[in-house]
Amino acid sequence: MGNVLVLAEHRQGALRDVSFEMLAVAPGVAEDMGGEAVVLLFGSGIDDLAKKITEYGLKVLVVDDPAFENFNAEKYQMALSAIIDDLKPSVLMTGHTAQGVDFMPALAVEKKLPLVSDAVGLSYEDGTLKATRTLYSGKVNALVAFKPADTYLVTFREGTVEAPEPAAAAEVEKLDSPLKEDVPYRKFVEYIEAEVGDVDITQSDVLVAIGRGLKEDKNLPPIEELAAAIKADLAGSRAATDAGWIPHDRQVGTSGKAVKPRLYIALGISGAFQHLAGMKGAKTIVAINKDPEAPIFTVADYAIVDDMFKVLPKLTEKIKELKG
Amino acid sequence: MKTFVCIKYVPDTSEAEVKLNPDGLSVDDSRFSFDINDADNYAVEESVLIKEAQGGEVTVLSIGPKKSDVMIRMAMAKGCDKATRVEDDRIATHDPLMVARVLAGGIKGQEFDLVMTGCMANDDWHMATGVALAEELGVNHASMVNKLELQDGKVKVHRELEGGLLEVVELDLPAVLTIQTGINEPRYAPIRGIRQAQKKELNVVSLDDLGIDPAEVGTDASQVVLEKLYIPEVESAAEFIEGEPEEKAEKLASILHKGGLL
Numbered sequence: 200m201g202n203v204l205v206l207a208e209h210r211q212g213a214l215r216d217v218s219f220e221m222l223a224v225a226p227g228v229a230e231d232m233g234g235e236a237v238v239l240l241f242g243s244g245i246d247d248l249a250k251k252i253t254e255y256g257l258k259v260l261v262v263d264d265p266a267f268e269n270f271n272a273e274k275y276q277m278a279l280s281a282i283i284d285d286l287k288p289s290v291l292m293t294g295h296t297a298q299g300v301d302f303m304p305a306l307a308v309e310k311k312l313p314l315v316s317d318a319v320g321l322s323y324e325d326g327t328l329k330a331t332r333t334l335y336s337g338k339v340n341a342l343v344a345f346k347p348a349d350t351y352l353v354t355f356r357e358g359t360v361e362a363p364e365p366a367a368a369a370e371v372e373k374l375d376s377p378l379k380e381d382v383p384y385r386k387f388v389e390y391i392e393a394e395v396g397d398v399d400i401t402q403s404d405v406l407v408a409i410g411r412g413l414k415e416d417k418n419l420p421p422i423e424e425l426a427a428a429i430k431a432d433l434a435g436s437r438a439a440t441d442a443g444w445i446p447h448d449r450q451v452g453t454s455g456k457a458v459k460p461r462l463y464i465a466l467g468i469s470g471a472f473q474h475l476a477g478m479k480g481a482k483t484i485v486a487i488n489k490d491p492e493a494p495i496f497t498v499a500d501y502a503i504v505d506d507m508f509k510v511l512p513k514l515t516e517k518i519k520e521l522k523g
Numbered sequence: 524m525k526t527f528v529c530i531k532y533v534p535d536t537s538e539a540e541v542k543l544n545p546d547g548l549s550v551d552d553s554r555f556s557f558d559i560n561d562a563d564n565y566a567v568e569e570s571v572l573i574k575e576a577q578g579g580e581v582t583v584l585s586i587g588p589k590k591s592d593v594m595i596r597m598a599m600a601k602g603c604d605k606a607t608r609v610e611d612d613r614i615a616t617h618d619p620l621m622v623a624r625v626l627a628g629g630i631k632g633q634e635f636d637l638v639m640t641g642c643m644a645n646d647d648w649h650m651a652t653g654v655a656l657a658e659e660l661g662v663n664h665a666s667m668v669n670k671l672e673l674q675d676g677k678v679k680v681h682r683e684l685e686g687g688l689l690e691v692v693e694l695d696l697p698a699v700l701t702i703q704t705g706i707n708e709p710r711y712a713p714i715r716g717i718r719q720a721q722k723k724e725l726n727v728v729s730l731d732d733l734g735i736d737p738a739e740v741g742t743d744a745s746q747v748v749l750e751k752l753y754i755p756e757v758e759s760a761a762e763f764i765e766g767e768p769e770e771k772a773e774k775l776a777s778i779l780h781k782g783g784l785l
């Protein structure tokens with residue numbers, strides 16, 4: 200009892216960052232609940248991945264079964280359902296990722312267990328497990344308390360906490376695969392790699408990025424003029440690529456690209472965490488947004504609160520002048 | 524193909540300050556404009572595209588207040604055939620598992636091949652309702668779908684993973700798909716459609732009408748409690764450049780120039 204089970208995520212032979220980040224959260228919560236944090240890993244031929252996690256000092260339970268070669272929501276649900284019955288963890292947590300969101304809500308319904316999704320914080324106080332979430336694109340936080348239950352389910356957002364430093368190596372324990380029957384309903388077909396366009400924005404030195412604040416593609420010229428003046432490549436938020444204002448492969452963020460330019464100028468981008476995750480590694484960040492509360496300002500170095508279309512022409516003109 | 528599409532009416536809070544109501548448990552959304560949730564708009568388009576390609580029927584399902592009828596009529600103007608709106612203040616709407624149970628109640632007992640939801644609601648950000656709904660209905664699902672192909676009794680979908688990687692999977696119908704933005708180009712409602720939509724069937728129902736026991740979907744049934752909402756402190760280390768728009772532009776240009784960033 201009191202144990203926090205962390206389901207680690209990996210894909211194409213590599214553990215995902217969130218798997219390590221959760222190791223910064225789980226041990227403290229487990230200790231407060233009077234148990235320990237244990238990592239769970241599903242896969243096929245994953246000894247090296249398991250070993251890597253043991254370096255963080257937590258016991259790793261491994262289910263090594265060819266059926267887990269690729270992610271499959273139904274298999275995960277079936278296996279976790281059996282593991283919950285068997286190990287009775289107090290908390291089962293995994294990443295709030297394309298993988299985690301694909302099975303945790305179904306597991307919660309099946310097992311009649313509570314779920315908090317997209318948690319950015321987790322703590323156990325006075326006998327109650329509480330999670331922090333964000334709403335309205337990060338403008339509001341919510342504190343959510345679980346009512347007493349046998350197992351609490353949590354999906355945890357990637358990129359909110361730093362992974363801990365490696366500690367003394369721990370042991371690996373092999374579990375028998377809980378998959379007893381074949382799962383016929385969903386079939387993995389293949390992965391398709393991200394498309395590569397004419398410009399690889401992950402290599403760009405300077406990026407001018409646009410968001411929904413552009414409103415229409417006919418408003419692009421002043422942006423393009425700025426980009427030309429500072430030899431920047433154009434990039435954008437998902438809203439900008441969905442609208443077709445810029446090519447899909449120029450999308451910055453969790454479902455797009457992670458970029459690290461010397462200079463990133465964000466224009467009319469609110470700064471949803473999925474966007475921030477892709478650009479906060481930029482060396483210098485400039486944000487122009489007419490909303491002073493826009494979360495993009497939390498990562499900006501230089502900020503202008505204003506209508507970008509009133510600022511841009513003069514900005515480009517002055518830059519040209521200074522560059523001579 | 525018989526399709527249900529679940530849509531939510533959400534406030535657009537992207538351009539303004541958000542304030543809380545005195546109860547500390549809800550957002551004062553009186554100043555915001557409302558519209559269909561982003562991803563749901565793509566789900567509506569996808570359901571209409573499927574109907575246009577292979578015939579069938581699309582039913583809109585939404586839990587929400589009367590004012591969301593404009594959104595529902597708009598979906599019908601784009602080609603959805605009929606709609607059910609569940610209005611009942613006994614639903615624990617802070618818990619996506621409760622919302623999913625109510626949506627399931629609006630579908631159960633009727634024939635369907637596909638149910639589509641958005642992959643995420645822009646207000647509460649759960650990304651949980653669609654997958655929970657699939658389990659409530661006892662059917663297959665795939666989340667974060669940005670392409671789908673139907674082929675005799677199956678659907679092949681592209682799931683969008685991190686970093687632009689796609690996972691292609693195949694499922695048997697019936698199934699629930701959670702739709703990601705960008706899967707198509709949502710149309711504007713044609714004038715003729717807007718007129719026709721007024722005549723389409725929009726049923727407003729309560730939990731009792733759906734045969735759902737309120738005790739199963741209310742705050743007592745929910746295993747999570749919304750303790751409080753709060754406005755996070757915006758910790759910004761940014762240098763805010765002040766002045767008239769043109770002054771700001773000049774100052775920024777100088778800063779970038781001096782910093783050797785140009």
Ligand SMILES: Cc1cc2nc3c(=O)[nH]c(=O)nc-3n(C[C@H](O)[C@H](O)[C@H](O)COP(=O)(O)OP(=O)(O)OC[C@H]3O[C@@H](n4cnc5c(N)ncnc54)[C@H](O)[C@@H]3O)c2cc1C
Nearest residue numbers: 410411412436437452453454455467468469474489490507
């Ligand atoms: C699974 C998933 C993955 C996602 N992946 C990504 C991703 O990789 N990348 C990504 O970007 N998003 C991603 N998103 C979407 C993300 O949640 C946001 O919806 C998106 O980033 C919003 O884009 P935006 O900032 O351009 O638009 P909005 O949030 O609508 O913001 C527009 C901003 O423009 C400002 N504005 C308007 N007019 C002006 C003006 N004239 N001058 C100045 N400012 C103005 C407004 O104040 C507002 O802040 C993902 C979502 C999901 C569910």
Ligand SMILES: Nc1ncnc2c1ncn2[C@@H]1O[C@H](COP(=O)(O)O)[C@@H](O)[C@H]1O
Nearest residue numbers: 529530586640641643644649650651652
């Ligand atoms: N009140 C509602 N009415 C209809 N559909 C909803 C409602 N709430 C959520 N949904 C659906 O569930 C999806 C995901 O919502 P969420 O899990 O809250 O992020 C939305 O995009 C909608 O398709």
